[in-house]
Amino acid sequence: KDEDDGPPLDEYDEASVEAEIGRSLQTGDLLIFERNIVETDPFAFAVRVLSKYVNGSGFDHVGIVVRDIEDDYPYIFEVTTDGPRLTPYDECIIRSSAREIVIKRLHGDFKPDPGDLRRVDDLVSSYIPSSSSSSSSSLSGE
Structure with a gap:
C-alpha cells in the first residue's frame, strides 16, 4: 500500500487489491513491511526505529x-514483540497498518515434498500457542 493510496486498512474487503494479492501468495x-513507527507501544517503537534508521532501511518487519x-489460505509466520x-493473511494486513508491503517470491519451481x-x-x-484457533490449523494436510 503506497502512502498516496490513503490511510492503512481498518477492514479487509475480499474485492480489494490486498485480497487479490493474498490469493496469489x-x-x-516473503512480505516485507514499512509500518508507521509512532502507532505502537514503546518497546515496538524502539525496535522499529532501530530497524528503520540504524540499518538504513524504511522497512521494519518481515513475514x-x-x-x-487444507483450506488453501495464506498465513504469515512472523515474529512480533509477543514472540x-x-x-491469517487478512489479519496481518489489517494489524500491520503498513504504508507499504513488498512481496519477494522464491525463484524457480518450488514444490516442497510432504x-x-x-x-x-x-x-x-x-512456536504457536494453541489458544488461537486460527493459528492451530495443520499446514501439512495431516
Whole structure:
C-alpha cells in the first residue's frame, strides 16, 4: 500500500487489491513491511526505529507466507514483540497498518515434498500457542 493510496486498512474487503494479492501468495513468499513507527507501544517503537534508521532501511518487519494445504489460505509466520506467531493473511494486513508491503517470491519451481511440509508444520506449531484457533490449523494436510 503506497502512502498516496490513503490511510492503512481498518477492514479487509475480499474485492480489494490486498485480497487479490493474498490469493496469489505462495508458500515461501516473503512480505516485507514499512509500518508507521509512532502507532505502537514503546518497546515496538524502539525496535522499529532501530530497524528503520540504524540499518538504513524504511522497512521494519518481515513475514513468510505459509499456505494451509487444507483450506488453501495464506498465513504469515512472523515474529512480533509477543514472540513468533502464525497470523491469517487478512489479519496481518489489517494489524500491520503498513504504508507499504513488498512481496519477494522464491525463484524457480518450488514444490516442497510432504516431509518438508511436516517439518515446517512441526516448527511453526512449536512456536504457536494453541489458544488461537486460527493459528492451530495443520499446514501439512495431516
